[in-house]
Amino acid sequence: MPEKLIFDKSYSGRRGVTLPTEGFADRPAEKYIPKAHLRHTPLALPEVSENELMRHYTRLSEENYGVDNGFYPLGSCTMKYNPKINEDVARLPGFAEIHPLQAEETVQGALALLYDLEQMLAEVSGMAAVSLQPVAGAQGEMVGMLIARAYHQASGRQRHTVLIPDSAHGTNPASAHLAGYTIQTVKSNQDGIIDLEDLARLVNEETAALMLTNPNTLGLFERQIGEAAKIVHDAGALLYFDGANMNALLGLTRPGDMGFDIVHFNLHKTFSTPHGGGGPGAGPVGVGPALIPYLPAPIVTKNKDGYRLDHKRPQSIGRVHGFYGNFGILVRAYTYIRRLGAPGLSAISKSTIINANYLKKRLGEDYAIPMNRPCMHEFILSAKKFRDKGIHAWDIAKRLIDYGFYPPTVNFPLIIEEALMIEAPESEAKETLDDFAEAMHQIRLEIDSDPELLKSAPQTRKVGRMNEVQAARKLNVRYATNTLKEKNENL
Numbered sequence: 277m278p279e280k281l282i283f284d285k286s287y288s289g290r291r292g293v294t295l296p297t298e299g300f301a302d303r304p305a306e307k308y309i310p311k312a313h314l315r316h317t318p319l320a321l322p323e324v325s326e327n328e329l330m331r332h333y334t335r336l337s338e339e340n341y342g343v344d345n346g347f348y349p350l351g352s353c354t355m356k357y358n359p360k361i362n363e364d365v366a367r368l369p370g371f372a373e374i375h376p377l378q379a380e381e382t383v384q385g386a387l388a389l390l391y392d393l394e395q396m397l398a399e400v401s402g403m404a405a406v407s408l409q410p411v412a413g414a415q416g417e418m419v420g421m422l423i424a425r426a427y428h429q430a431s432g433r434q435r436h437t438v439l440i441p442d443s444a445h446g447t448n449p450a451s452a453h454l455a456g457y458t459i460q461t462v463k464s465n466q467d468g469i470i471d472l473e474d475l476a477r478l479v480n481e482e483t484a485a486l487m488l489t490n491p492n493t494l495g496l497f498e499r500q501i502g503e504a505a506k507i508v509h510d511a512g513a514l515l516y517f518d519g520a521n522m523n524a525l526l527g528l529t530r531p532g533d534m535g536f537d538i539v540h541f542n543l544h545k546t547f548s549t550p551h552g553g554g555g556p557g558a559g560p561v562g563v564g565p566a567l568i569p570y571l572p573a574p575i576v577t578k579n580k581d582g583y584r585l586d587h588k589r590p591q592s593i594g595r596v597h598g599f600y601g602n603f604g605i606l607v608r609a610y611t612y613i614r615r616l617g618a619p620g621l622s623a624i625s626k627s628t629i630i631n632a633n634y635l636k637k638r639l640g641e642d643y644a645i646p647m648n649r650p651c652m653h654e655f656i657l658s659a660k661k662f663r664d665k666g667i668h669a670w671d672i673a674k675r676l677i678d679y680g681f682y683p684p685t686v687n688f689p690l691i692i693e694e695a696l697m698i699e700a701p702e703s704e705a706k707e708t709l710d711d712f713a714e715a716m717h718q719i720r721l722e723i724d725s726d727p728e729l730l731k732s733a734p735q736t737r738k739v740g741r742m743n744e745v746q747a748a749r750k751l752n753v754r755y756a757t758n759t760l761k762e763k764n765e766n767l
């Protein structure tokens with residue numbers, strides 16, 4: 277049975293909390309809230325005891341699956357373990373309770389943290405300066421494209437196209453489009469990396485930028501990045517780095533050293549802040565020296581009197597988010613980086629690369645691996661050969677739920693048919709990877725022995741196979757009656 281809605285547990289007159297009623301005679305609400313905003317009828321809230329409320333939400337939380345429950349091999353998303361010290365630090369009253377409108381001299385500690393985080397990210401990526409304002413990777417991409425626009429405009433030549441490989445994440449073309457660019461797709465070659473001939477053919481004086489993910493979404497390092505950078509720069513265009521896979525590079529190499537001009541980070545992926553379900557995240561943007569004037573304003577500066585926000589940036593693309601961005605996420609990422617230090621950061625990348633290659637080797641015994649060469653932090657399986665049995669990548673993914681694992685990313689990148697994209701973060705122990713490989717092995721046997729089992733998976737959960745298109749388009753979390761909701765709508 278699905279958990280009933282809290283509204284459906286409501287019993288008229290039941291209370292979880294009782295507030296004092298005496299002593300408010302001289303403090304009517306009208307005194308504090310403009311009349312137009314006062315409610316005329318009480319809000320139809322669910323009426324439940326504290327006990328029922330607690331059980332309701334505790335049970336719901338137990339329905340959830342997260343990195344604290346088990347392995348979460350969701351490729352590209354980097355669902356690594358989020359150390360709890362990040363949470364402790366983000367909850368320190370000095371961080372959690374400051375007001376975004378407080379005067380600068382009263383939030384020097386917060387500004388110092390932001391300043392230091394900018395410096396650390398610049399160091400890790402090899403860029404000259406970083407803005408922490410964007411609140412998602414996708415927003416970072418859009419900021420990057422707006423910076424490219426501002427840069428080309430300032431050089432007196434507007435350019436109209438952005439080149440993006442066919443293996444790219446869907447946010448890349450979406451962001452470039454939002455920034456006003458036309459997208460041209462660059463092919464991947466048979467090794468799964470960017471086809472330099474196709475790149476050279478497409479680049480011209482209309483090209484504003486090439487957006488590249490390295491390692492790319494197949495988990496493969498773009499070995500010809502030096503040549504690609506030269507082709508792009510020789511045409512006067514910029515090279516944009518999608519940093520979602522930065523967890524494979526920490527302390528090993530840097531986008532700045534590879535020739536990238538603009539970089540976005542996904543702090544929520546690489547630097548372990550809780551994500552999934554849509555956020556909150558942080559997508560800082562780093563740039564090379566020539567692009568610093570265009571970064572979003574304000575930026576944090578430091579002088580002998582302390583830290584301040586510099587709003588006077590005439591060439592800036594402007595503000596892209598309120599206040600300091602998602603400050604709590606920035607505190608978590610800062611804590612993670614400071615706790616690990618430089619050796620810890622490079623250990624992350626080495627371990628995730630070893631984890632992914634180990635798992636790839638094990639799963640390669642049962643599943644096809646297109647472009648099979650040493651991978652970085654993730655790799656792709658293809659379930660294409662099971663199609664004649666009526667089995668698709670998502671059937672394998674759904675069956676994994678019955679085995680107690682979160683499913684990997686499926687059908688992405690688009691260039692691999694029936695793709696299963698598996699990421700093995702450094703925080704996973706070998707035993708966990710072995711359990712996962714064993715589950716995948718059992719599923720491989722089931723594909724031959726009982727394919728119907730996969731097609732109707734998951735069977736062990738309260739909610740079975742959903743119509744995913746409908747679930748995404750017609751969001752209805754209400755299983756039961758709508759009476760209280762209707763009441764609210766009538767108020």
Ligand SMILES: *Cc1c(COP(=O)(O)O)cnc(C)c1O
Nearest residue numbers: 352412413414445447518520542
């Ligand atoms: C996650 C991801 C993005 C988008 O980042 P968000 O923070 O989810 O907006 C872009 N590119 C790649 C390769 C990604 O994995």
